[in-house]
Amino acid sequence: MTTSAVPERTTAGERRPGAPGAAAPGRGVPGRAGSARAVSGPVVAGYGAGALLSGTFTTLPGLLLLPYLTDTLGVGAALAGAAVLVPKLWAAVINPLVGGYARGARARRRLIRYGGAAMAVACALMFASVVPGTGGAYCAEAGFLLTATAFACFQVPYAALPADLATGPADRFRLAAGRVAGLGVAALAVGAAGPALVSSGGPSSGYRWAGCFGAAVIALGTLGVALAMRRTPAGRPAARARRAPSSAAVRTPLTAASVRPTVKEILANRPFRALLGAAAAQSLATGVLLAGVPYATRQVLGDPALTSALVVVFVLPDLLAARLWARFGARVGTRRAYALAGALFAAGCLGFLAAPVVAPGFLLAAMLLAGAGHAGQLVFLYGLLPGCVAEEAAAGGDRGELLSGVFATGEAVGLALAPFGYGLVLAASGYVSAAGHTVHQSGTARFGILLGLALLPLLATVAGTLSLRGHRPAGVPARP
Known part of the structure; x- marks a missing residue:
């Protein structure tokens, strides 16, 4: 089993016709004229709407949960990082089990609908605590644990859905571009509205309103992807009835004992292991960036309102540059294009080291640069994954959903380690937590805020780029 990709080139600069993993002429290259596009625009839009859940899950807790615990509930930075770590690790544990259960179109679509609805309710509960201090921290932890569980039930079958919707690599990358655009819309809406609601509503009620807003975005995304599923043949009642007997005959349920060897x-x-490592590293880098921005704007720049503007410019390229990255990857090869995207992302993060001595406009430009790289990273990672699922099915296997679950586990581990690692950096630099009021931090603590914001994403991005070098379709030789 090998993964499909934007077609790589040989050392002579030509694609090898007939080689395994090579695209047929006129097909399989995102943006190439004459590519088959069986997926309709409404289906692409509906599938992209499902990414509103992914974007909200990444952005809302990533931006607000750690500051909520340290600066509103008074939890120590290291302990707060651990509190954010545990639910995401739990999601990483159950992702393969969800993938084992979600075998077949009916199970996938049911999990998508019910998981999305449950996630909306749990998100509203995450910041709904009226109890201060430790009791409030327990309530937030419980809400986040429920949110992470529901998200796992949604995300694993959602990631495998393009294998049902797409007919070839061109369609899969088209769906991936729609997914990246949906992530951008969610991050744009939640990343701008969340901090603004917190600032306008105060330390307690502002966070509650932010949680309710995130729940509304999640509900909207669930509705969009549900409608997209109904527009495809496999999602219509008659087609489901025709597919059900054969699915039951050939698929056997996976148990916890059978998941491990699989x-x-x-x-x-x-190739899949390389893709998984890159996804985990990219999630870690993005998670650290989102976790650190509120601390930088409040403690270093002295302007918490700047958080929303920084998030907006970071996610704008997700809306504008996704298709351009797909076409660029088709020209130069996936791994080279991903390396360039990672370099742009890391360069933007390093710009925060100059935060004390530059104007806010410089940081906005740095975040825009990081966002441009981030958009490219997502396009290539999400465009390669459905190829793995499709090739597993083409080879006669039925582990596509479990494969998506393992991929989601890698992302979850990266997102889990991000606030935990950043919390450790804050604690090591002497950051002082406070309940409900701002504490003037030492120079060392402020430097730690910026160092963690720049160095951790840089290291993670380098690791992810090196990992993806191992992703090479069969029959395509390594570049010199």
Whole structure:
């Protein structure tokens, strides 16, 4: 089993016709004229709407939960980082089990609908605590745990859905571009509205309103992807009835005991393992950036309102540049294009080291640069994954959903480690937590805020780029 990608070139600069993993002429290249596009625009839009859940899950807790715990509830920075870590690790544990359950179109679509609805309710509960201090921290932890569980039930089948919707690589990258655009819309809406609601509503009620707003975005995304599923043949009642007997005949449920050896077999596949490592590293880098921005704007720049503007310019390229990245990857190769995207992202993060001595406009430009790289990273990662699922099905296997679950686990681990690692940096630099009021931090603590914001994403991005170098479709030789 190998993963499909934007077609790589040989050392002579030509694609090898007939080689395994090579695209047929006129097909499989995002943006190439004459590519088959069986996926309709409404289906692409509906599938992209499902990314509103992913964007909200990444952005809302990533931006607000750690500051909520340290600066509103008074939890220590290291302990707060651990509190954010646990639910995301739990999601990482159950992702493969969800993938084992979501085998077949009916199970996938049911999990998408119910998981999305449950996630909306849990998101509203995450910031709904009226109890201060430790009791409030427990309530927030419980809400986040429920949100992470519901998100796992949604995300794993959602990631595998393009294998049902798309007919070839061109369609899969088209859906991936729609997904990246949906992530951008969610991050734009939640990243701008969340901090603004907190600032206008105060330390307690502002966070509650932010949680309710995130729940509304999640509900909207669930509705959009549900409508997209109904527009495809497999989502219509008659088609589901025709598919059900054959699915039941050939698929056997996975148990917890059988998942482990299956996951080991999946991880033995080098191209997928390379993709998984890159996804985990990219999630870690993005998570650290989102976690650190509120601290930088409040403690270093002295302007918390700047948080929304920084998030907006970071996610704008997700809306504008996704298709351009797909076409660029088709010209130069996936791995080279991903390396360039990672370099742009890391350069933007390093710009925060100059925060004390530059104007806010410089930081906005740095975030725009990081966002441009981030958009490219997502396009290539999400465009390669459905190819893995499709090739697994083409080879006669039925582990596509479990494969998506393992991929989601990698993302979840990266997102889990991000606030935990950043919290450790804050604690090591002497950051002082406070309940409900701002504490003047020492120079060392302010430097730690910026160092963690720049250095951790840089290291994670380098690791992800090196990992993706191992992703090479069969029959395509390595570049010199």
